Each structure stands twice: as structure tokens, then as C-alpha cells.
Amino acid sequence: MKLDLDPEVVAKARRLAARAAEPIIELARTHTTVSVERAVLRLAGVTGADADGTPWVNRLVDAVRDQVGLEHGVALPVFHALRDDPRELVRARFTIPSGADAVRARERARAAVGRGIARIDRNRADRNLLLGKHGDPEPPWIYLIVATGDIYEDIPQAQAAAREGADVIAVIRSTGQSLLDYVPEGATRQGYAGTYATQENFRLMRAALDEVSGELGRYIRLTNYASGLCMPEIATLAGLERLDMMLNDCMYGIIFRDINPRRTFVDQRFSRQIHARAGIVINTGEDNYLTTADAVDAAHTVIASQLLNERFGHEAGLADWQLGLGHAFEINPEIPDSFRLELAHAQLVRELFPDAPLKYMPPTKHMTGNIFAGYLLDAFFNLAGVLTGQSILLIGMMTEGIHTPWLSDRDLALENVRYVRRAAGALAEDFRPAPGGFTVTRARQVLAETVDLLDRVADDGLLTAIAQGTFGVTRRPADGGKGLDGVVAHADGYYNPATELLEEGP
């Protein structure tokens, strides 16, 4: 440990984060959402959409809600109503069963969802097999984005990226998707600045990457974005289609998508339980804070949020190796010692979370139209990544300030990171912050500010802190934003076979 942090201060920060998280965990334990319930149905095997493209799970959950409310969960009414042909269900009249009916519905629901979870378990086992067979790349993993909007254009680009050295492929979603309260169906060819996350798109891309993994002798991971109004369902689909990493933050949707805080907190817990079971590495979104807030002034908000994400993650069953906590290289390059400040921040995160597969994001905010300056800044980002032992390096694009990446942008970006890794990959050996020097002092200062902030959040409540604009200088009141009407408090007798099975463990 190069920064010689005071373990007492670190322990205190964790205690405060736990205290701040507790009321939110309680909220999540006692509420459900439309998307959680739809995810249950997806696990139980409900797929497809009606002629208008509305998924059957939406039709079902809406019908249940209209008829009997969601406070008991969908499992009981749906499996009670289920006869021979599941297609009849949408026209069914739902009731909440009781007595023996309830027991039977419960059993059938549990069995059906169990099959979904078994598929997730098989995928996890398959992943382990494939990692053994193809080989697991050395960190830092190179993380590249494809975003053509058309899954059939994304596939060759993703394969090309893998051949060029990418270890992780992320398919960016169409800008609108996180606000949709349903998951589109099927293969899609039309998206804005990204491609819709659908089960079929997941399947197609995973298959394409399996193919190229075999070719390359290196297992290529696939990632997508859970955050949004359908976080639980997308997490579920990721588990069902063997995605390997998922963007899944406890607060991103609130702050950057104006999704209601309660909705998000309930959804994130369920989605993380799925990710935990699926052996999926989550990626959190603290990097985004630094696009709206100043990366120096707000450095401690990143750390505070990471500690909260860690606490929520642990509670949902995620192991340390699944906590891809996010942070970013976003300090204004015009300020003195910017690179040294970046190193201090990145090293601090590394030492606070030694076993977490940290996701380190490249400069975006200070990328301009000067592609040469951009290429340079990306190189220093890559260097900071290797010097501080980051685990997942997103690859910065010199054209970040201009357009979504072109083929050649990506190729040049990979050349950049390849050079840095090859030339200086092991330089961390000689990066030893001078005791009491600039780097160590800065890291300690950020940690101290984090403790102060968490202290305040624990006292005032996380919802209040969010409402006050603590994260990403964006104020989000607890009752504002989209999707609050999809949140329902559990009634006595609420039944969710998925939560039950997930909490029992494998």
C-alpha cells in the first residue's frame, strides 16, 4: 500500500456508509416495483411481445396491477391463474389465492422461477468453463464501446475490436431506452447513439463474442447497461444470456436520468441480487459525477458514493470481485499538477478497494475538438491506469468531444493503450509516492473530506443528500422524477419467488 492510509479512518468511512445505507436497504426490502415483478415473470419463462411490441410481461403485470394491485407480487396471482396455455394469461381474471391455492401457486411459481435461475447458474458455470478454455485476459481489461444503433453493424465492429485487443465489449444503448418502462423485443437495427438492449441482441452479441473468443484464445466479456426504469429486467436478461458485466449503479438513474430515487433504490437491490447470482461484475457510475461536477472539488463525492455502492452491493450478495466501482480521469488539464492529482485519486480508490475490479473511465469533459490534445490526454489516462493498477480501462477516444466513435477512432485508441501497456505496463514498480509528498497528502485530504461528507449523509439521510445536489451537483427530490408510480409497498404475504431463491443462495 503506497499511500499509507490510516486504517482507522478507512474503517470509519465504511461504518458511516453502512449507516447511511441502512434506511435505503430497509426501503428496498419492503417495496417492489413493476420492473421487479416483470423480472420475476421473465425468470419464470415469460418472453415475447404483443403485436404492438409491448412485452407480455408488461401486459401481465399491468393486468395484475389493475385487477388486484401489486402489493402481493405478481407470482401468486399469475401462477394461480395459469392454466394450460400461458397465452391465455393476458385475458385472465386475477385474484390473490389463499390457502391451498396459494401454496400451489407458490410452488409452481417457485419451480418456474427456479428454472430461470438454474439457467443463470448454468451460464455462470459455462462462463467459468469458457474462461478456462479460452483464457482469462490479464488486467487491466481493455473496455471498448460499440454504438452503431444496429446490432448487425455492432457485431462485426465488436469482433474487430476484440481482434484489436479489447477484453470487454460494451454495447451502448439507444439514448432513449433507460426511460422506457419496458424492454424492447428482438433484434434491433435502429437506435440513437446506441443499440437497444434486448434479450435477442444480448444473445446475438454473446454468440458473436464466443466465436471470436475461440479464435483469439481469450474470453471476451460482454457488458450492457442495466440502469434505467427496467434495471431488474435487464439484469435478468443479462443473467439469462450470459453477459459478464453490467452497468448497475445505485444512483446513476436518479441523477443522470431523473428517475425517481425510491424507484431506483428498490430496483437496484433486485438487479444486484441477480447479478450476484449470475457471477456478473457490476460497474458503478461515479465517473459521471465528474462530468457535471468539478473533478477536484468533488473528488470526495466519488469516494463516498463508492462506499455506498459497496455497502448496497454487499448487502445484495455481491462479492468484492464483482464490485466494478467506477471513477474517472476528468480533472481539467489546464490546472497545475492535474496528472498528479489524478494519480492521487486513482491510487486512493485502488487502496480503499483492493479486491474490487475498478472501472476507470477516460477523460470526456475536457476533450475538445482538438483530436491531438485528446489523444495525448487519453495516453495519460492510460498511464494513470497502469500506474495505479486499475482493473478495467475504458478506452478514451480522441474524438470524444465530437462524435460517437468511428472505426478508426477506436483503432487509434487501441494503439494508444497498447503502446502504454507495452511500454510502461509495469512502471508501477517505480511509482512510489514520496511519504508526506504531494500525492499522499492529496489522497489523505480526499479521504478526510469523504468521511465528513458521509457523516453528514448518515445524519441527514441519503434521500435528503440527493435532493440537495450532493452527487453530480444535480438536485433530485425524493418524490420527483420518473417511475415513482411503479413503486409499491409490500403487503403482508407479498411473495416473490425470485428474491426468495436468490436470498437462499445456490
Place this chain on the structure above:
Amino acid sequence: MKLDLDPEVVAKARRLAARAAEPIIELARTHTTVSVERAVLRLAGVTGADADGTPWVNRLVDAVRDQVGLEHGVALPVFHALRDDPRELVRARFTIPSGADAVRARERARAAVGRGIARIDRNRADRNLLLGKHGDPEPPWIYLIVATGDIYEDIPQAQAAAREGADVIAVIRSTGQSLLDYVPEGATRQGYAGTYATQENFRLMRAALDEVSGELGRYIRLTNYASGLCMPEIATLAGLERLDMMLNDCMYGIIFRDINPRRTFVDQRFSRQIHARAGIVINTGEDNYLTTADAVDAAHTVIASQLLNERFGHEAGLADWQLGLGHAFEINPEIPDSFRLELAHAQLVRELFPDAPLKYMPPTKHMTGNIFAGYLLDAFFNLAGVLTGQSILLIGMMTEGIHTPWLSDRDLALENVRYVRRAAGALAEDFRPAPGGFTVTRARQVLAETVDLLDRVADDGLLTAIAQGTFGVTRRPADGGKGLDGVVAHADGYYNPATELLEEGP
């Protein structure tokens, strides 16, 4: 000292270098050249050229040589023949005076040359004044090249470069000049890949930089190239026109210009005596070795040559602060750990010559047409420069593999180095090579190889080593190359007022 070098090994390397240099110093002490003699006349105030552009100093030295030989030097016959009108001299009949004539000629020569040296002394004092007045920039000094071929295009470019942050301006010479056995006269507007080094061009550029130094509150240094067949004369002109640094290597002309080794060794001693007196910082050319030899395999040849240059420099009167020893960032970026190897080499040079203003050259050999890759490599060069405390940073151009620098190339190059200095200028604090680690081990290995090489050179003789292609894998036999016929052994009674005055000291 970060590498913890064994002082005994360092001392041994210096002892061997001195032993290898000794016979060459003896050669230089006992011989003169046409250019040394022309330099004496230039110091004595002979300027201008005939109608064909042949400088009067050439006409005079040739005439003396034809009539009485050069083994007594030009000073005696010329000042003996000198009547009222110096223009008569070229038609004079020269003799070697003896007795009282000799004494008188000697005195007049000494007085005339003394005036030239006094001007050099005044320039040195002026420089010190201006450094005080305008301010001396902090190292690393940013060194930029202009090379339009036209002094009147060079001037605005140089001023623009200074405004953008250059601390040192080098005017590259026209490719052919170093093989000319005369120094062209006057302001010139036509050169290939560079501008002729002439006294008038020196004067114009120095004046332009004085102007901009005042404007910027920072003394901008001017440098040019002494190496070549006229090394003594160009050094003299530099002293007379207050240039601040000069390229002046003991072997560059031999290896890269196929100039005769003996000629070069005699010329370099005189030119360094001038530079020593003028307070000019010399720059040596070891960087060039790595353009023809492999930068890893031949790393020790750079160090060996620096130790030789140091020895020759000290002997000629140069102080440590005047020894701008050259080295370069030329390791193939495709090989693993290339940046770490560069750091080991650069740090080794830094620690071997703690008081020398090291000149660190950017990548050239592995620069291709890929300007993005080039910009990246230049950034790492800049970083190596600040991490290892180099004194003079030449600024790499992303278009090095394509063309001589454009205005925009230079501007982007300066943005690159400015970012690196601003962002990571003080990072050396945290660059502390791990004891026994990769960097330290590599540096020790190169030093050990240096000692072995110098041992061999001391035994076999430096001329033999050069003939065998030791430096820059280029073989140069002692009797080959251009300009040997300009070398003349001193006769008894050889008189050179310049050497006399220079060796007496101020």
C-alpha cells in the same frame, strides 16, 4: 541519487575515458587545420568575401599555405605581411618572419586576436546582464528548431516559437553546409532543409531573439551547429555574435558526415576552447548514434561517448555547466518495457553527469507517417524528460517521419510538452526506482557495458574503435573521409595567438 550507482565503477569509467582521450588530445595539441587558421583570422577581424563569395579568410589561408605552408600558422606570415590597407593582403607575398620581425608580427597578431576575444568576453558579459534583466527560464528548457532555409522566414517563426514557450531556438543548417570548407557570407534566403550558418544570419537572429526576450521577460537562447569542416570558424562566429549554445561534438562529423577523424579532433579542440571562453553551452551528438544503431544494444556506446566528450571538453576548458551532453529517446516502441528502458537510460545519464545541462532528443527513428502514434511517443518522451530531470528538451514533432516541421506541427508539439510539464512536471518526486528493480538493474548493466567498452577503446585506441564502427555502427578509417588535407602538423615555432590567449584564460 535514485539508482544507487557504485561510485567506484563510475570513477573507473572516467579514468578509462581519460586514458582513451589522451592520444587524441596530444594529436590536437600538435596539429592545426585550415579552419583553425581561418578562425584565427576571423578573431583578428578579417571579414567579408570576394566577388565569387569566397571569404577573405579562405583566400588568405590558401595563399599562405601555397607560399609558405601552414605549419607555422597564419598569424606570423599574415601579420608580417600586413601593411596599411588590409585589402592588399591577398596579393601579398608571404614569408615566415624571424627575429624582431617575428616579435613584431606576433605582437600585432596577438593584439588583433585579443580584440576579437575581448568582443567574445563582452558578449558573455552581455548575456549575463540580459539573463539578469529578462530572466533565465527554469529547466527543462524547451528547444525548438526552425528550418525554412530563409533567414527572413526563420525569424518570425523563431519569434512565434518563443512566444509559444520555446526557451532555445536552433536554426538548422542547410544540409550541405557542413561539407563546405568555408563559411558563407551574409544573410541567406535559400537553403535545403535548413538555413546557412553565417555571421550575418547569426546576428539577425540574435537581435530578433533579444527583441522577443524583452517582450517575454525571458532570455531566449540561440543555438546553431558548429560541427563540420568549419567547426573552429563557426564556433568563433558564435562567440562573436553571442550565440548561447552550439552543437559541437568530438565525433559527429566523423561518423555522420564522413569528415576525416584527425581533422575533426583537431578542429573540435579549438572550437571548444572558443566555446569555453564564450560561455557557450555545447551540445554533443550521441543521440545520432541511436538513429543508425539500436537504442537498446548500443545504449552503452552513448555513455562511453559522453564520457569521452566530457574529457575532451574539460581539457579544452569547458566547465560542467557547459557540457550539454546529448542522448535520445529512440528505443523501438514495439518492444516490451520500452519506456522503462528509456527511463533507466535517461536517469543513468542524469546521475553520471549531475551538473551537465543534458540535451535530451525526441524519438525520430521510430516515427512513422502515423502522426497520432507520433504525438503519443513524443508525449512519453516529454514525460521521460521531466521524470529524469533532463535539462534541455528538444521538442519532438509528430510529423518527424514525414517532413521538416510545419508551423502547426510546432504549435501542437509545444502544446504537448506544455501539458506534460504542467500536469506531471513534478512527478519525479514519486518516480523512485525500486531498489534492485528493473530500472536500477538495467542502468547498472549499461554502466558495466560502458566500462568494458572504454577498456577496449583505451587499449586499442579511439581511432581504431571508430574505424571498427563502434559508434553508430558506421566505420570510419583514420585516413578516410573529407578534409584530411586540411590538417597540418605544427612546425617548431608554430604560433597561434588565439590558442595562446585562450589557454592563458581571461
Place this chain on the structure above:
Amino acid sequence: MTISTETIKQIIRPYGDTTGDAMVQVSFTLPVPHGSRAAAAALQLAGKMGLDPASVVHSKAMGPDFTFFIVYGKATHLIDYAGISVPEGREYPLLTPQQVNLAIRTVLGRELVVVGACIGTDAHTVGIDAILNVKGFAGEKGLEYYREIQVHNLGAQVEVSELVARAKACDADAVLVSQVVTQKSAHLHNTKQMAAAFAEACGLGRPLLVIGGPRFDTVTPSDLGVDRIFGKGTTPGEVASYLVHALLPTWSPS
């Protein structure tokens, strides 16, 4: 449009390192396999772009089907610099917040009402916030800071129908919309859709429509049916001054 005072005929060329060398750098990808035929195609394109001579200084296979090129060449085109009028700039004076407030108080006699939003699925609020929020941009305070301006910042991802409704509800004098995402020309489509909706809903009595974002440089306001476009680096003061200029044309600072 103001014509530059400098009216001497002036023909210019790009400048590499000497006057008139006309050298430019180009890079692009061609969807063909790497090789000499691809290089010939790259030179053909350079030729059509008017580069003569042109050199391929770098080419690299990007997978089996694409090749990236860097080309340098001499542009044969001349630029008639004297003929270029200074493009439409700020054709109104830049006012201080005090002047803006005074103008509104004097001429309008009530607060000027501004509604701001990012429409469509665009979630990039930093730009519109820079203009509207007190915090501001580049050292200038945003419109919320102006005592006489009433700001309704609707935030991101606002539907056009909602924007129209809100603008009507608060009787907005001006609607300020930001669009940052340009993929598939989303910014242009969204803006046109917005302009059409206001035209339909309000007819001639529609509020002033102001659009902003970093990549509107290929279009004019009339292309989009709005009154004004603001680009990269816009400051709040420029916008406030424009509002005075456009909405209170009778006022002049004395």
C-alpha cells in the same frame, strides 16, 4: 451581415511551412482491404478533393475489410479571403446584467419569462444549465441571476408536447432549447419538430425560439424554423443581450 473593413483583394492558400505551399493533412477510412489498390483509391479520393500532389504517409488495415489512411497533399484550391464577409456575428451590443434588467423593466414593465429544456431523449443538461443556472459559465452568471428574468428550467428529456404546454402555461416570452446529441441528425429533427409544434400551437404569437448546442454549425436558424442558434462557448450574457435585442427592439442602452 457586416462587411469587413479590410477590403483589399486577398487570395489565400493553406500554409504548411512556407507561404503558398498549400499543404493540408487528411485522414479517412475506406471500406476496402489494405493494399496497393486501396492506396490508389485513397489517392484518387485525395485527387478529387483537389490535393495534387498527394502522398499516403500512413495506411493501416483495420480488420480485413477496412483501411485507415493519413494523406498529405497540396491543395489546388484558392480561397478568396477578401470576398468572405465576416459571418453573421453578434449584431447586437453585449449588455451587462444591470442593463438587461433595466431594459426589461423599462420596456416590458414585467419580468421576462424564459422556459428552458433539453428535448427528446437528450440528457445533456450541462450546456443549458450553463446558460440558465445562477452558477453560469466562463465566469458569467446565468439567467436565473437576472432579477427581471423569470426562468423555468425543465431539465432534460422533455417531450415537445410537454414543452409547448409549459411554455403556454407560463406565457413564455422565449423558449431556450438545448440539443447535444447529433447522431442521425437527432438535433435537427428534434428542433424542427419543436418549431413545428410551436407554430401549430401558437401560430404567429409563438414565443421566441432559441436553440443551442455544440454542433449546429452546418445549419441556419431558418433551416430549422427557429429564431436563433447559439453554438460552442456561448455565454449567458450573450443570450440575455440577444433576448433584449430580439424581444425589446425599441430599447437602446444610453
Place this chain on the structure above:
Amino acid sequence: MTISTETIKQIIRPYGDTTGDAMVQVSFTLPVPHGSRAAAAALQLAGKMGLDPASVVHSKAMGPDFTFFIVYGKATHLIDYAGISVPEGREYPLLTPQQVNLAIRTVLGRELVVVGACIGTDAHTVGIDAILNVKGFAGEKGLEYYREIQVHNLGAQVEVSELVARAKACDADAVLVSQVVTQKSAHLHNTKQMAAAFAEACGLGRPLLVIGGPRFDTVTPSDLGVDRIFGKGTTPGEVASYLVHALLPTWSPS
């Protein structure tokens, strides 16, 4: 010239991130002060280069009189890829050193004599040495390694008159000249001067003239009066094979 086997009509465009988007990147400097008029001039140039629409994504003052631009735009040009014949490539087989030696022994019955040099003031010997020295290039040994080739490497900065004299003196079959410095087209002038000198000195009986260097891509051998140009990345084996092809046309490897 060989025509590609692929003869389907094929029209291509540059590729940014989707087929047909035709996007390219350009950078250049204009000798005018930074500002909106300069940007308009940059767009005018982009337009003349056939970029429509085009955006100035970056501009920077370089001192008071120059502005640097980075522009992205959509190229309106089409490339007739099918119509591009594979450019003159290696129209002879690549031989091993053994085959080359055998050919010379068989057909010529004596050593083939080669003289190499950098002419003019060019001191860049690395390229010609890569072709001639035993050490070679890219893993291939240089011509000195070939038993049946006699190499006279004159080194750098050789005057044309001296080169002609030396070539005559050793009765050279081929003269190999390198030119790396291209400023003010020095490489072209020097080469033409050399070709003229050989023509004058030897008439039709002149040796084969081969020129090489990294920046001859804008000219053809006949422009310069030589027999062959070799560019970047040339290997010794290619040159040896060419010598056999050009000097021993009757030989064919069996």
C-alpha cells in the same frame, strides 16, 4: 499493369462509422488571424475540397497571423473502386538469394556489379545500407550477401560526377541511388540530374538506374528518367529479384 480479378462495379465512399457516411477529417493552417472570418474561410476551403456539410471542430490562433483548423465533413466524392487497376506492383517473381545467384551464374556467367550511393548532400544512408549491407532489412540479408553480386557502396554525399565515374570504372550493371531529403523537391532534382549525367556519359549503354527513398510516391520512373523507383519498406530481396528481372530478362526460375 494487371487488372484486379474482382471486376464487379464497385463505388465506395469513406467510412466513419456507418456505410456511406463518407466522413473524413482534415487539418490545415490558414495564414489569417483567428476569428469567425477565418473559420468561414476554412469552411470555404472544406467546401471546395468537396466536404458538405463540414464542421470546424477546432481552431486555434498560432500567433497573430495564422490559424490552425481541424475540420470534419462528409465527402461528396465517389471512388470508382472497381475501375482502379491494381497499381503497378511487383510484376516479377520474388526470388530467393539462391535463385538470384543461380540466375546470374547461368545467364550472365560473371558477377553482377552494383554501385550504390546517396547523392547530393543527402546523408541518410540507413535506407541504402538496408538494401546493400549484409545486415539487410526486415530479416532479409542485403545484396552484399549474394555471392554473385558485387556491391560498391559509395556511402553518402556523393557528387553525381563522381558516381558516374565510379560506375564506369567498375562497369556497373546497375546503379542504386537513395534520396531521403525532399525539401524543395531535392530528391527529384538530384535524381533527374543523375539520370541526365548517365545519359550523357553512357548514352544507351547506361547501367540500369534504380532510385529509392520514402517519399517518391508522387512520381513515376519515366518522370525522372530512371528505370525503377522503390519506396518505403522495400526489402533487399525485392531489389535483387528486380535486378534479375530487368537485367536478365531471358531467365525464368523453373
